[in-house]
Every structure is written in structure tokens, then in C-alpha cells.
Amino acid sequence: MVEALSPGLYIVAGPIGNLSDLSPRAADILCRADVVAVEDSRVSARLLRHAGSDRPMLPYHDHSDEAVRARLVARMEGEAVALLSDAGTPLISDPGYKLVRDARAAGRAVTTIPGPCAAVAALTVSGLPTDRFLFMGFLPAKAKARGDALAEVAGLRASLVFYESGPRLSASLSDMVLALGDREACVAREITKLHEEARTGMLSDLARHYADAPPKGEIVVVVGPPGETPAATEADADALLVAALGRLSVGKAASEVAKATGLDRRTLYARALEIRAISSRMETSGGSEIAATIKEGQ
Numbered sequence: 001m002v003e004a005l006s007p008g009l010y011i012v013a014g015p016i017g018n019l020s021d022l023s024p025r026a027a028d029i030l031c032r033a034d035v036v037a038v039e040d041s042r043v044s045a046r047l048l049r050h051a052g053s054d055r056p057m058l059p060y061h062d063h064s065d066e067a068v069r070a071r072l073v074a075r076m077e078g079e080a081v082a083l084l085s086d087a088g089t090p091l092i093s094d095p096g097y098k099l100v101r102d103a104r105a106a107g108r109a110v111t112t113i114p115g116p117c118a119a120v121a122a123l124t125v126s127g128l129p130t131d132r133f134l135f136m137g138f139l140p141a142k143a144k145a146r147g148d149a150l151a152e153v154a155g156l157r158a159s160l161v162f163y164e165s166g167p168r169l170s171a172s173l174s175d176m177v178l179a180l181g182d183r184e185a186c187v188a189r190e191i192t193k194l195h196e197e198a199r200t201g202m203l204s205d206l207a208r209h210y211a212d213a214p215p216k217g218e219i220v221v222v223v224g225p226p227g228e229t230p231a232a233t234e235a236d237a238d239a240l241l242v243a244a245l246g247r248l249s250v251g252k253a254a255s256e257v258a259k260a261t262g263l264d265r266r267t268l269y270a271r272a273l274e275i276r277a278i279s280s281r282m283e284t285s286g287g288s289e290i291a292a293t294i295k296e297g298q
């Protein structure tokens, strides 16, 4: 006979890819909870099978209506409710914050069973400073909001950690160069899985690398703190201007790149005008290799 768990909420971290990373304590809680609140029951069913648990599942999201949350909090008075995410630690870019908030407000016991988290795992392999870091989660999808979110943290002397998707990776890395300046960074992909990789380099190099081949799988980007990077070159400035002119007027593009690189704004403005002229010549002639033409110095 398995001993019953004391009532309350149990926040259970699961693996981020490799099932063997489920801790024995997490497996034990999943086997003994009265109910397991999950994001997607198909994903969690696999983990529960792996843990040897036959406990019932209930769907839970922070946008579940208040009544669903209130029922779960009421159950915690006499039952053990485990909270499980599709991957990693609940509440970290995943549901749970409102449930924990309400459980605590109702005086329920809240226990955490810590384990894998992609943000922390990426930091550990990045080779970038870990003494101070800021978890940024997913950047906004819209370019303006993304630029604003990055500008807000550009001056922080801390490593920055972002969750990202393959198709958006290169654009996000270019936006980071513009808003943060070129810095050392690491793209950690498919951590703990078969095709695990951690690629390090300057943000601008990583942006170029992934522009040609958007990667598959799950991704964390870690960006080092500002300050120890070499001054931007003219080639860097050209690449940044091309990217900025895709979104902004000549004046605004020059200002943004001047801020990111520390280069002279008037020189950048003149160069942006040249780039725009080349780009419209190429559009008329049907070409699209703007960057290549610029490199050839036309």
C-alpha cells in the first residue's frame, strides 16, 4: 500500500527531452498524487507511463477560467494535486503562476520538486558569465515590441537568456545585434536530445549562420553582458543597416545602428542612403542580393 501524500500543491519538474532526467522524487510524487494537472494530456501521458503512474490527469492553463482554478485549489484542501508541464519546470514560460498564487492565498501547502529547466541548462553549457543573468522568456513576435523589449535591457550588466524558435532565430539574433550591440552569445539547441548542439560566437556571426539554414528543434539563446566586445567594423555596420532599413526610415536606421555600434551617425546616414539607392536599383532590375552588391562596393 503506497503512503498517501499530504494535501496541497506539488510543482513537479519534468525532463526537457531525455526521459531519464525525471528525478526519482518527481516520479514518486507523480505516482502518489490524487490528480495531475497538465498542459497537454497526450504529452504528459507518456511521462506518467514512464514514471509508472496511473493517476488521473486534468487539463490546466493559466488562461483556464477562474472556476477551474478555484476547483483545483479547493481540492488541495484534502488532496495532493501535482502540476506538470509539457517540458521542464512548470511556471517557467509555462502555466502555473496563477495556480500557485491562488493556492498560497488560500493557505494550501505548496511544495516544489525541482529539476530540468532549458534556460539554466543552456546557461551551463554557454561558457558565458552565470553570476548575473536575466531570463527573458520568448521575445514578442512583432518587430517593434521585440526591439522595445531588447532596448529595455541593453544596458544591463548581466547575461540574457531567451527562448526562441527555429524560423525566428536569425531575425531575432539580428534584432539583438541592433538593440544590444554585437556580443558573445550561444545558441543551445535540443538540449539533452539526440541532436543536441551548442554553437557559440558573436551575435552577428550566429545571425549570418542561421540565416542560410533555420535550425530545427527547440532553442535557447544566451547573450553575454555588454562591454568586452571589439568595436564594430564597416562590414558589421553595413549588415546592420541593411537589416534596419527593412523596418525603418534612413534616419531612424542610422540612429539605431549608431546606438548599437558607437559609430558616427552622420557617416552611417550617408551609408544608409547609398544602401537604399543600391537596393532600389536592384529592385528595378529584379535582383535581391543587396548584401552581396554592397560588399562589392558598388
Ligand code: SAM
Binding pocket: 016, 017, 085, 087, 088, 089, 090, 091, 092, 093, 094, 116, 117, 118, 119, 162, 163, 164, 165, 188, 189, 190, 191, 192, 193, 218, 219, 220
Ligand atoms: N518550462 C520549460 C523549461 O523549464 O525550460 C520551458 C517551456 S517553454 C513553453 C518551451 C521553450 O523552452 C522552447 O520553445 C525552447 O525555447 C525551450 N526549450 C525547451 N526544451 C528545450 C531543449 N531540450 N533544448 C533547448 N531549448 C528547449
